[in-house]
Amino acid sequence: MTSGTSLSAPLRVDPDTLTANALAGLASARDEPDWLRAARLTNLERYLATPWPTGTEEEWRRTSLKDLPRDAALDENAATEVSALDPDSTAAGVVFASLADAAVTHSELVRPYLTDDVAGPATHAAFWQLARATWTTGTFLSVPARTRVDLVLRARTVQAAADGAMFPVTLVVVGEDAEVTLLEEFSSPDGSPSWFGGIVDLRTARGAKVRYASLQLLGDQAWRVSAQRVMVGQDAEVTTLNAEIGSRVTKLGLDIQMTGAGGTSRLLGLLAAGDDQKIDINSVQDLIGSHTTSDLLYLSALYDRAHAAFYGMTRVRSEAKQTSSYQECRNLLLSPGAGAEPIPVLEIETNDILRCGHGATAGAIDPTQMFYAQTRGLSADAAERMIVRGFFERAVADIGSEPIRARVLAALASRIGQDAA
Amino acid sequence: MALPTTPNPALSQVPAGYKYGWHDEAKPLHIFKKGLSAEIVAEISAIKGEPKWMLDRRLKAYRHFESRPMPTWGGDMSEIDFQDIYYYVTGTDKAVQSWDDVPDYIRKTYDRLGIPEAEKKYLAGVGGQYDSEVVYHNIREDLERQGVIFLGTDQALVEHEEIFREYFGTVIPANDNKLAALNTAVWSGGSFIYVPKGVHVELPLQAYFRINTESMGQFERTLIIADEGSSVHYVEGCTAPSYTTASLHSAVVEIIVKKGARVRYTTIQNWSHNVYNLVTKRAVAHEDAVMEWVDGNLGSHLTMKYPSIYLVGERAHGEVLSIAFAGDGQHQDAGGKVIHAAPNTTSLITSKSISQGTGRTSYRGLVKVYPGCTKSKSTVRCDALILSEEARSDTYPYMEIDEEDVTIGHEASVSKVGSEQLFYLMSRGMTEAEASAMIVNGFIEPIVKELPMEYAVEMNRLIQLQMEGAVG
Numbered sequence: 064m065t066s067g068t069s070l071s072a073p074l075r076v077d078p079d080t081l082t083a084n085a086l087a088g089l090a091s092a093r094d095e096p097d098w099l100r101a102a103r104l105t106n107l108e109r110y111l112a113t114p115w116p117t118g119t120e121e122e123w124r125r126t127s128l129k130d131l132p133r134d135a136a137l138d139e140n141a142a143t144e145v146s147a148l149d150p151d152s153t154a155a156g157v158v159f160a161s162l163a164d165a166a167v168t169h170s171e172l173v174r175p176y177l178t179d180d181v182a183g184p185a186t187h188a189a190f191w192q193l194a195r196a197t198w199t200t201g202t203f204l205s206v207p208a209r210t211r212v213d214l215v216l217r218a219r220t221v222q223a224a225a226d227g228a229m230f231p232v233t234l235v236v237v238g239e240d241a242e243v244t245l246l247e248e249f250s251s252p253d254g255s256p257s258w259f260g261g262i263v264d265l266r267t268a269r270g271a272k273v274r275y276a277s278l279q280l281l282g283d284q285a286w287r288v289s290a291q292r293v294m295v296g297q298d299a300e301v302t303t304l305n306a307e308i309g310s311r312v313t314k315l316g317l318d319i320q321m322t323g324a325g326g327t328s329r330l331l332g333l334l335a336a337g338d339d340q341k342i343d344i345n346s347v348q349d350l351i352g353s354h355t356t357s358d359l360l361y362l363s364a365l366y367d368r369a370h371a372a373f374y375g376m377t378r379v380r381s382e383a384k385q386t387s388s389y390q391e392c393r394n395l396l397l398s399p400g401a402g403a404e405p406i407p408v409l410e411i412e413t414n415d416i417l418r419c420g421h422g423a424t425a426g427a428i429d430p431t432q433m434f435y436a437q438t439r440g441l442s443a444d445a446a447e448r449m450i451v452r453g454f455f456e457r458a459v460a461d462i463g464s465e466p467i468r469a470r471v472l473a474a475l476a477s478r479i480g481q482d483a484a
Numbered sequence: 485m486a487l488p489t490t491p492n493p494a495l496s497q498v499p500a501g502y503k504y505g506w507h508d509e510a511k512p513l514h515i516f517k518k519g520l521s522a523e524i525v526a527e528i529s530a531i532k533g534e535p536k537w538m539l540d541r542r543l544k545a546y547r548h549f550e551s552r553p554m555p556t557w558g559g560d561m562s563e564i565d566f567q568d569i570y571y572y573v574t575g576t577d578k579a580v581q582s583w584d585d586v587p588d589y590i591r592k593t594y595d596r597l598g599i600p601e602a603e604k605k606y607l608a609g610v611g612g613q614y615d616s617e618v619v620y621h622n623i624r625e626d627l628e629r630q631g632v633i634f635l636g637t638d639q640a641l642v643e644h645e646e647i648f649r650e651y652f653g654t655v656i657p658a659n660d661n662k663l664a665a666l667n668t669a670v671w672s673g674g675s676f677i678y679v680p681k682g683v684h685v686e687l688p689l690q691a692y693f694r695i696n697t698e699s700m701g702q703f704e705r706t707l708i709i710a711d712e713g714s715s716v717h718y719v720e721g722c723t724a725p726s727y728t729t730a731s732l733h734s735a736v737v738e739i740i741v742k743k744g745a746r747v748r749y750t751t752i753q754n755w756s757h758n759v760y761n762l763v764t765k766r767a768v769a770h771e772d773a774v775m776e777w778v779d780g781n782l783g784s785h786l787t788m789k790y791p792s793i794y795l796v797g798e799r800a801h802g803e804v805l806s807i808a809f810a811g812d813g814q815h816q817d818a819g820g821k822v823i824h825a826a827p828n829t830t831s832l833i834t835s836k837s838i839s840q841g842t843g844r845t846s847y848r849g850l851v852k853v854y855p856g857c858t859k860s861k862s863t864v865r866c867d868a869l870i871l872s873e874e875a876r877s878d879t880y881p882y883m884e885i886d887e888e889d890v891t892i893g894h895e896a897s898v899s900k901v902g903s904e905q906l907f908y909l910m911s912r913g914m915t916e917a918e919a920s921a922m923i924v925n926g927f928i929e930p931i932v933k934e935l936p937m938e939y940a941v942e943m944n945r946l947i948q949l950q951m952e953g954a955v956g
Contacts, residue, residue, distance in 0.1 A: 396888035396889075397888065399855070399887070400888075402885055402887075404884050411876060414872055419898040423893070423895075425885040425892045426892055427891075
């Protein structure tokens with residue numbers, strides 16, 4: 064194959080027609096190093112050996128992939144832009160770049176994470192490997208041990224073609240006692256069915272401290288079938304925030320591996336959905352290490368005919384001693400057609416726990432709150448906006464980063480409306 | 485008659501304190517050969533002299549049973565061999581109204597269980613089922629005069645066919661699930677209760693279910709109809725001998741609570757640890773009706789049971805109080821379901837589960853609210869106590885909310901007996917076992933206080949027995 068800048072025919076990711084030849088063509092067209100081409104082909108084999116969900120799996124009963132635009136063409140013009148690093152961080156060896164660039168400039172750093180056999184959430188195993196085989200965009204962040212990045216890093220991945228497909232891979236690797244904050248945004252055009260299959264692979268070494276926020280602003284006909292895997296090392300502290308605002312259908316799988324003793328994770332989610340949006344999230348908080356702590360808070364505000372499902376599993380392994388965990392899932396139903404299915408599941412295999420529980424609610428805004436706000440002179444709409452913002456405040460405040468909080472609240476305006484004052 | 489072949493050591497983990505594990509050696513009057521077939525189904529119907537419509541129902545249900553796969557969720561049912569079970573065993577031909585007329589060896593069993601004594605003291609009526617058939621059924625005369633019907637279900641089909649046919653299978657159709665289909669095909673025994681409009685049955689009606697024969701399947705069928713403005717409390721208890729082969733108990737209970745009526749259904753399930761207890765229980769509550777399930781699961785090898793309430797009339801209220809105790813080798817997969825299908829309906833599910841040794845408790849529940857069921861309210865509260873390192877506790881609370889104007893909440897906690905709590909109690913002179921039992925009793929107190937006095941005492945005693953030898 065010659066080295067071109069573009070494929071002669073667009074690569075289609077349809078699982079029935081995706082072949083090694085087509086993928087090799089992609090690698091050639093992108094002038095990729097041999098190791099990367101080989102990694103793509105290995106991951107393709109893994110993908111082909113992994114069945115798609117059938118719809119009978121507990122986590123897949125609420126979302127059907129029947130209407131997924133599975134013959135969408137890979138969007139060659141999709142791109143990831145990242146913010147600049149401060150000179151100190153660069154000097155310390157921090158690498159922050161689009162995955163495509165990093166794979167060339169820092170192949171020795173990137174390579175292990177694109178070739179190992181880490182499988183991602185079991186519910187999304189096929190999609191995990193599909194993304195690792197076909198990605199063209201994505202973000203790479205590597206922070207060496209004992210390095211602290213003060214600036215909030217930002218990455219933006221944008222799809223160009225309204226009816227295309229993209230499978231960005233985000234790789235975040237944080238060394239011992241290092242600290243970093245990353246805000247990612249994903250967007251695509253409105254109007255045509257598209258397929259977003261991005262994955263996030265976040266790995267932390269001992270004592271690392273990471274804040275990761277994902278702001279999902281995909282187009283109104285987009286299908287998001289995505290997975291995140293968070294590996295929390297010994298005594299590491301990880302906070303993640305998923306703000307789900309766009310897409311027609313989202314089916315997100317989270318796999319939180321609390322492997323290191325003494326690790327802490329705080330998992331925040333915020334869903335603002337309207338029209339006929341369907342947001343379905345499944346999570347596993349897998350408490351494997353002793354003295355680990357994992358708390359999850361997912362909040363949904365559902366307008367129009369939007370529907371949110373949350374199937375969250377807390378699993379405390381028999382060998383995990385003295386763990387603490389909680390799951391909280393709250394749903395505000397803001398119109399008669401909205402619906403919610405919060406399902407917080409516990410599987411506890413030991414009695415040696417410090418704290419374990421969950422809470423889930425669904426319902427309208429408390430009428431006394433509305434009444435109170437209206438007696439203060441707010442219109443019903445303004446009162447509702449204020450209450451919804453207040454409802455979300457817990458999740459956005461807990462991320463512990465003012466720039467992220469401000470950006471997420473601003474992005475919410477498209478769904479919940481602007482405040483007058 | 486061939487003896488069961490494959491002893492399973494897991495099934496023989498009988499707690500030292502299980503005092504109902506004896507069995508009678510007497511030869512039954514009728515025993516059908518092991519296994520299930522359309523012929524066995526027809527034979528059961530024939531021996532009961534049933535009308536044709538019931539035989540047709542049974543055969544249709546049998547086809548449902550055949551065509552449906554076993555559920556793949558819940559507990560491990562792989563050891564159940566439907567062809568290695570007796571589907572019909574009886575020691576008597578008919579249910580009688582005097583204990584004197586019950587065959588001696590069966591009567592002795594009920595004496596040992598203390599049933600006739602209890603009847604005299606504090607019950608309005610008693611039914612007793614021994615293997616497949618109801619052997620005794622009696623109700624106080626004053627209630628009978630008010631039109632209350634309390635009969636064995638087979639007898640009710642003979643004596644009240646019209647009302648029976650109107651309600652049978654309307655709450656739980658034969659094709660509801662594989663085991664409900666099995667029950668509809670081979671049902672035998674159970675209680676039939678009809679409480680006329682405005683009649684309040686002040687004392688509980690009780691039925692006592694006993695399995696005696698090894699590798700027995702008991703498939704009682706209970707139908708309760710509380711007419712408008714009436715009330716009744718039904719209590720069932722169950723025990724079985726301890727065998728090393730599996731027995732199957734697969735009941736279907738249907739309850740219709742009409743406008744303004746109130747039904748409470750209390751179960752103290754204490755099957756021996758070789759029994760698979762796979763039961764479908766469902767109630768329909770009409771306008772202003774109240775349905776309460778008090779469901780205590782202590783015995784059995786595996787229980788899968790989720791008493792359900794369909795709130796179909798405005799302002800209907802449903803409650804499920806579930807208590808489960810799983811010791812070594814036991815899996816209690818219990819819970820409750822409430823379906824809000826009318827506005828202004830309310831429900832409360834409270835679950836308390838305790839696992840010890842290698843036991844496993846699972847709460848499995850559903851709250852569903854249909855569109856248009858405005859102002860519905862539901863609260864689900866699950867607490868689990870894990871007493872040993874090998875024990876396991878699961879919570880699977882499903883919620884499907886399709887109406888905005890509702891208040892639905894669920895909370896769960898899992899905890900262990902704190903070493904400080906134990907230390908405190910032991911410093912007061914208690915043994916570790918006593919201290920643990922006291923903490924467990926405190927934990928289940930909110931449920932036990934809902935039981936009639938005699939059952940509360942019994943429940944506490946059973947918990948004590950389960951705890952003995954488990955700690956320290």
